[in-house]
Amino acid sequence: MPDTVKTYLPAIPLQQRLKPYAFALALGVLVIFHAVGLWGLLFSGEPEKFQKLTPLNLLLTNGLLFAFHRRWNLPFALFAVVVMVVGFLSEVVGVHTGLLFGDYAYGEALGIKLFDVPLLIGLNWLMLVYTTGHLVKDTPLHWLGKAILAALLMVGLDFFIEPVAMRFDFWDWAGNRIPFSNYAGWLGLSVLLQVYFQRGDFYKQNRLAPYVYLVQMLFFVTLYLFL
Template sequence: MPDITSIAVPVARKYRKYALPLAIGILVLFHGVGFWGLLYSGRPAYFQAYTPLNLLLTNALLFAFHRRWNSKFVIFALIVFAIGFFSEVIGVHTGLIFGSYSYGATLGTKVWDVPLLIGLNWLMLVYTTGHISNLARLPKLLKAILGAALMVLLDYFIEPVATRFDFWRWQGEIPVSNFIGWFWVALLLQIYFQLTEMFKQNRLSYVVYLVQLVFFIGLFVHL
């Protein structure tokens, strides 16, 4: 009887070249369907309900392309998740950091009035923008500033979309303090990204950020 491993490994290597195009295709397909559903289907609430699934799928694909799942990466992921999540907890309950806001039902299960997926979203954004900023030949601090700026850029287009589709809601207009708070929390996490010695090559990270940016810009201009 042949060794299964001796068969599986060559097969996996043969089809590995298709993994990235397939992942990109899935990302584009799911975001494209979501875009159409929210704007043109006539049933935006139906497609809103699939927002957590879309976010989980995006993260699953992204981190499937991360290599070297060692303790340094796991600790990084847990710390970024925790800081992102608890900064939102503080924000929701005190109005500090970002301003006065509350979360709707779209993003799913909440703990202390904050969806658990928000911590995962912080991790995804820090990770992808950190990889993009590493493309620049800059000192680590400037890379961290660039990564934080990319996060704020995306958030600028997310905010009006989020309030329209019940991700979260503001008490009044979207305050400037939100973007200032986002920048400083993002900068802290980007500095951590630059200083940690985990493996920092992920071919899908650039695509994930770009797809998110195009998706939210598209929704933004149609509001």
């Protein structure tokens, strides 16, 4: 008599089935969203509409980035909070005193402000420290050398961001001139935060981090070249 008993395999949850494709999907979303933003700012004829999407772009990028961070523990949470708070407060000091970076003021493109500084600025500092820190953490340099190199990568990206920021209402410099103090201030503060990253006792593996920095660099370099 034939065996009519069927063997049923347990259903695999959708989340588990999609897991092997999560990285490719996240990278695709990251690239597509930035490509659309690039087209909108340069070629749509209505850049103002796409400027308003800047906060969404930043939130989406960080959401994808930190979705690939593993081992969310107290040391990492403390690092994230410290970097965001220090980054935000340094901008508050900068905007109101001209110290650290120079004489500048934020526009409306980056969303809701507190003390004349967009709330998302702290998150932007965290993203930059985190991604550049990942880029250099496996180099054979001493931890201080890694911190300096990562800080230079941050300043290198800022070099291309600054003219774009003035064009698209992120922030404006007095006299429409970007002072050397901006880059010196960025470098000094970035080194301090990178030392924290390199010496911090938390997990530092994120496959998406280098690509976030690369996409950001390509995005702003392209805008810079078309200005």
